[in-house]
Amino acid sequence: MSRHLTHRFWFCFCFGWLGLAFSLAAKSLGPAAFMSPFIGVLAFSLAEGWWPKAAASSPKTNTPRAVEGDSLEITLEISSSQPTWTDLEVQLPANLVPTTPTRVVTLLEGTKTFSVKVDAIRWGADGPEWAILTNRDRLGVSERVSRYPLHAPIRVHPPAERLNSLVPLYRERPVTGEHRSRRKGPGSELAEVRPYRYGDPVRMVHPRLTARRGAPMVVERHPDRSSDIVLLVDSSQDLGVDLDTTLRWTVTAAMALGERHLRAQDRVGLIDVGRGVRWLPAKLGRRHLHSVVDALLTTEVLSRRQTERGYRAPTNMPKSATIVAISPLLSEMTLAALVDLRSRGHEIIVLKPAMPEPEAYVSLLARRVFRVGNELNQRWLQERGVLVIPWSTGDSLEHVMRRVVRNLGRSRQPV
Amino acid sequence: MSQLPSNVEPNENELSTPGKPSRFSDFVNWWRLRAVRLADPETIVSTIVVAVLGLLAGIGGGIVGMLIVLVVVLAIHMVTVESGHYLMLWLATSMLLLLILLAFATIFPTVPAVLWAVGGAIALAYNELVRINFARRRQAIIDQSVFSSSTIGVGAATLIGMIATGVAQVLGSGSDRNWLWIVLAFFVVSLIGLAIAIVPVRNATAKDKERFQPGERIPPQPLAKESIADL
Numbered sequence: 001m002s003r004h005l006t007h008r009f010w011f012c013f014c015f016g017w018l019g020l021a022f023s024l025a026a027k028s029l030g031p032a033a034f035m036s037p038f039i040g041v042l043a044f045s046l047a048e049g050w051w052p053k054a055a056a057s058s059p060k061t062n063t064p065r066a067v068e069g070d071s072l073e074i075t076l077e078i079s080s081s082q083p084t085w086t087d088l089e090v091q092l093p094a095n096l097v098p099t100t101p102t103r104v105v106t107l108l109e110g111t112k113t114f115s116v117k118v119d120a121i122r123w124g125a126d127g128p129e130w131a132i133l134t135n136r137d138r139l140g141v142s143e144r145v146s147r148y149p150l151h152a153p154i155r156v157h158p159p160a161e162r163l164n165s166l167v168p169l170y171r172e173r174p175v176t177g178e179h180r181s182r183r184k185g186p187g188s189e190l191a192e193v194r195p196y197r198y199g200d201p202v203r204m205v206h207p208r209l210t211a212r213r214g215a216p217m218v219v220e221r222h223p224d225r226s227s228d229i230v231l232l233v234d235s236s237q238d239l240g241v242d243l244d245t246t247l248r249w250t251v252t253a254a255m256a257l258g259e260r261h262l263r264a265q266d267r268v269g270l271i272d273v274g275r276g277v278r279w280l281p282a283k284l285g286r287r288h289l290h291s292v293v294d295a296l297l298t299t300e301v302l303s304r305r306q307t308e309r310g311y312r313a314p315t316n317m318p319k320s321a322t323i324v325a326i327s328p329l330l331s332e333m334t335l336a337a338l339v340d341l342r343s344r345g346h347e348i349i350v351l352k353p354a355m356p357e358p359e360a361y362v363s364l365l366a367r368r369v370f371r372v373g374n375e376l377n378q379r380w381l382q383e384r385g386v387l388v389i390p391w392s393t394g395d396s397l398e399h400v401m402r403r404v405v406r407n408l409g410r411s412r413q414p415v
Numbered sequence: 416m417s418q419l420p421s422n423v424e425p426n427e428n429e430l431s432t433p434g435k436p437s438r439f440s441d442f443v444n445w446w447r448l449r450a451v452r453l454a455d456p457e458t459i460v461s462t463i464v465v466a467v468l469g470l471l472a473g474i475g476g477g478i479v480g481m482l483i484v485l486v487v488v489l490a491i492h493m494v495t496v497e498s499g500h501y502l503m504l505w506l507a508t509s510m511l512l513l514l515i516l517l518a519f520a521t522i523f524p525t526v527p528a529v530l531w532a533v534g535g536a537i538a539l540a541y542n543e544l545v546r547i548n549f550a551r552r553r554q555a556i557i558d559q560s561v562f563s564s565s566t567i568g569v570g571a572a573t574l575i576g577m578i579a580t581g582v583a584q585v586l587g588s589g590s591d592r593n594w595l596w597i598v599l600a601f602f603v604v605s606l607i608g609l610a611i612a613i614v615p616v617r618n619a620t621a622k623d624k625e626r627f628q629p630g631e632r633i634p635p636q637p638l639a640k641e642s643i644a645d646l
Contacts, residue, residue, distance in 0.1 A: 007501045008546075011505045013606060016602070019535075029528045029580065030526060030531045032580070033528040033531035033576070033583075034512070034515075034516075035535055036535055036576030036579055036580050037535040037536045037538075037539045037569075037572050037573045038572075038576075040571070040573060040574070040575035041568075041572040044572050044575055083564070089555075091633060093635060101554040103556070104556045105555050105557050107560035107564040129633070129635040130633050138564050139543075139565075139568040147633065
C-alpha cells in the first residue's frame with residue numbers, strides 16, 4: 001500500500017500561488033479570482049478528507065472447475081466508508097482471458113460488486129491474481145494505492161480422454177482388480193481345460209464338459225488382479241505453441257491413465273520431474289483421483305531460479321510398481337530418473353509425445369544435431385530395457401496404449 | 416512457454432509494427448480506433464470547449480488569426496487526449512487559461528471578479544473532463560457515478576472560489592487591498608504546514624520500489640501445492 005499526493009495537488013497549489021502573486025503584483029483581485037477554483041479544489045478535497053480507504057473482498061467464481069474453452073464469471077466486492085473515486089483493476093493469469101473489461105472506475109460509497117467474465121483458454125490451476133485498488137478523493141488530489149492478493153484457484157481441465165486399455169500387469173498385487181493375472185485360480189477369464197487330477201477340489205469339475213467327454217474335466221481360470229502404477233510426468237520443458245504443447249499432452253495422458261487405472265482398482269502414484277521432484281504416493285480410490293488430477297493441473301515448468309534441487313528417488317515407491325513416463329526425453333534429470341528407477345527393478349514404459357517442427361530459420365545442422373541427440377537418448381534407454389513408444393501428433397491415447405499392450409505382450413513370456 | 420520454435424506460419428498482419436499502418440485496412444482500423452476514442456462524451460465536450468475558446472481568443476486576429484489559434488489549440492488538445500500524460504493535461508489546461516485571458520481581454524474591456532472565477536472554473540472543468548478520459552485507458556468501464564461526482568466536485572470548488580472572491584471583494588472594497596497580504600500569508604502558512612505533514616509520506620512512497628505503475632504486471636503469488644508432498 002502507498003499513499004501520496006497527485007499531480008493535481010501540486011498544479012492546483014502552483015496555480016493558486018501564481019494567482020495570488022499576480023494579484024499582489026497587479027494590486028487587483030482579478031488574477032486571484034481567476035485561480036480561485038483551483039484553490040477551491042484544495043479546500044474542498046481537504047474538507048472531504050484525504051487518502052480515503054477502500055477494501056476488496058476475496059473473489060467468488062461461479063464454478064471452481066472448468067474445461068478448456070469454458071466461460072466463467074469472477075465476482076469481487078469492494079467497500080468504502082467514505083465517498084471515494086475508486087479505480088479497481090483485476091490481474092488475471094495468462095490462461096484466463098477476460099471477455100469483459102477487468103478495470104472499473106466508480107464512485108464508491110458503501111459496497112459495490114464488480115464482475116469479470118473470462119474464458120478459460122488453457123489448462124492449469126490459476127485464478128485471479130491481484131486486485132489493485134486506487135482510491136482518490138472526489139477531485140483527485142490525494143491517492144492511496146493498495147494491492148490485494150486474491151486466492152480463488154480455478155482448476156481448468158484439458159479435454160478428458162476416455163481410455164479402455166490398461167497398462168498390462170507386470171507384478172500383481174493380491175487384490176482383485178481388472179488385470180488378468182498370468183497365474184491360475186478363481187477368476188472370470190478362461191485359462192485352460194484339463195482332465196481332473198488328484199488333489200483338485202471336486203467343485204472344480206465341470207459337469208457339462210465331463211458329460212460330453214466321458215471323463216472328469218476341470219476348467220482353469222485366470223484370477224483378476226490389480227497392480228501399482230506410477231505416472232512419471234516430465235515438466236522440465238514445454239515445447240510447442242498455443243494448445244499443442246508437450247506438457248499439455250503429458251498432463252492429458254497422465255490424467256486419462258490415472259483415471260483408468262484407479263477405476264481398475266490399481267494403486268496410482270505420481271512423480272513430477274522438473275527442476276525438482278514432486279511425489280504423490282500410490283493410493284486407491286476416487287478421492288485419490290482428485291488429488292492426482294489437482295496435482296497434475298498444478299504442473300508447470302519452473303524457472304531455474306525458482307528451484308534446482310536435482311533428482312532424488314522417492315523413498316516409499318512400491319517395489320512392484322510399473323512406471324509409465326510421459327516425456328519428450330530431452331531433460332537429463334528425467335533420463336537419470338528413468339535409469340535410476342529401472343535399476344531398482346521397475347518396469348518402465350515411456351510415451352514420447354511428438355515435438356513440434358522447428359521454425360524455418362533453424363539451420364539444417366542444428367535440426368540434425370537435435371534429432372540425433374534425441375534418438376541417442378531414446379536408444380540409451382532402450383538398451384537398459386525401457387520400452388519407448390513414440391506418440392505422434394494426431395494419434396489418440398487409446399491407439400498409443402494398444403501399441404503399448406502389443407509391444408509388452410510380445411516381450412513377456414507367459415508364466 | 417515455447418522453447419522450440421513451432422511449425423506455425425507467422426501471420427502477415429503480425430509482421431507490421433503496432434500503431435503504424437502498413438496497409439490500407441490497417442490504416443482504416445488505426446483511424447477507426449482513434450475515432451472511437453474521440454467519440455467519448457467527455458472528449459467531445461472538452462473538444463467543443465477548446466474549439467469555442469480558441470475561436471473567441473482569436474477574434475482579435477481576424478479570420479486567419481482565429482483559424483491559426485483554432486488549429487494550434489486543437490492540436491495540443493488532441494495530443495493531450497492521445498498521449499494520456501498528466502503533464503500534457505496541465506500544459507493544455509494552462510493553454511486554456513491563456514485562451515480565456517485572451518478572450519476576456521478581447522471581448523470585455525473590464526472584467527468583474529466573478530467572471531474571472533467563472534473563467535477559472537471552465538479551465539478546471541476542462542481539466543476534469545480530460546482526467547475522466549484518461550481513466551478510460553486500459554479498457555476501463557467508467558461508472559455514471561463518476562460523472563455526477565466530478566460535477567459535484569467541480570461545482571463545489573467553483574462555489575468555494577467564488578464565495579472567497581466575493582468575500583475578498585467585499586472586504587477589500589474602499590481600502591488599498593492590504594487584505595491580500597493576510598490571505599496570502601494564511602495560504603502560505605497553511606500550505607507549508609500541510610507540506611511538512613505530507614513530505615514524510617511523499618518521500619516514503621517515492622522510495623517505495625513496489626509502488627504500482629498503471630498497467631504493470633505484478634508477479635503472481637505462488638499457489639499452494641496441496642496434496643503433493645515435496646521430497
